[in-house]
Amino acid sequence: MPTTSVWPKVVGFALLFGVPLVAGIAVTTAKARLKQDAVAEALTGGDLALAPPIFRRYGCGGCHAIPGIPGADGKVGGQLAGLSDQVYIGGVANNNADNLVAWIVSPQRFSTNSAMPETGIKESEARHLAAYLYAH
Ligand code: HEC
Numbered sequence: 001m002p003t004t005s006v007w008p009k010v011v012g013f014a015l016l017f018g019v020p021l022v023a024g025i026a027v028t029t030a031k032a033r034l035k036q037d038a039v040a041e042a043l044t045g046g047d048l049a050l051a052p053p054i055f056r057r058y059g060c061g062g063c064h065a066i067p068g069i070p071g072a073d074g075k076v077g078g079q080l081a082g083l084s085d086q087v088y089i090g091g092v093a094n095n096n097a098d099n100l101v102a103w104i105v106s107p108q109r110f111s112t113n114s115a116m117p118e119t120g121i122k123e124s125e126a127r128h129l130a131a132y133l134y135a136h
Contacts, residue, residue: 037135040084043097046131054128058119067136077116083133090114100130 037048052069055061061072065079086095093099093110102109104126107116121129 040134041131044127044130046127048131048135050128051132054125058121080133101126104129
């Protein structure tokens with residue numbers, strides 16, 4: 001009598017249900033991500049795809065850990081993840097897009113004692129960074 005293995009059935013079951021399930025979750029996650037990106041760009045008027053080289057040019061990563069930016073692992077200013085969930089920026093300014101852009105350009109405008117320096121970044125560039133930060 002031939003011994004029937006259960007494995008072909010298990011593999012078949014996994015392919016039939018597992019693959020569509022995983023693909024479905026991936027598509028849903030990707031759509032949520034795109035929506036979050038679009039909201040962040042609409043709020044700030046920036047293009048988050050332009051942000052990574054700007055973070056590098058102005059040395060943000062030397063003081064901040066920034067998600068998704070290789071080498072941005074600074075410990076001076078804390079990490080910049082989940083900024084959209086915060087109530088305040090730098091503990092002093094209401095968290096909205098205009099204030100975030102203004103903070104990035106000139107933190108001293110809000111907090112004269114802030115250890116964060118003015119980096120000389122242009123407002124248009126700061127908008128791209130703000131879009132990126134709100135999306136991560
Ligand atoms: C020399 C170090 C230094 C550099 C360079 C620097 N920062 Fe900061 N940053 C800080 C410090 C310190 C704070 C906390 C300041 C405070 O609360 O007054 C801060 C705060 C912030 C905050 C508010 C964070 C929060 O949780 O509320 C944002 C946003 C920010 N920095 C973005 C940037 C960006 C974008 C750049 C690059 C253009 C940058 N920083 C460059 C030191 C730095």
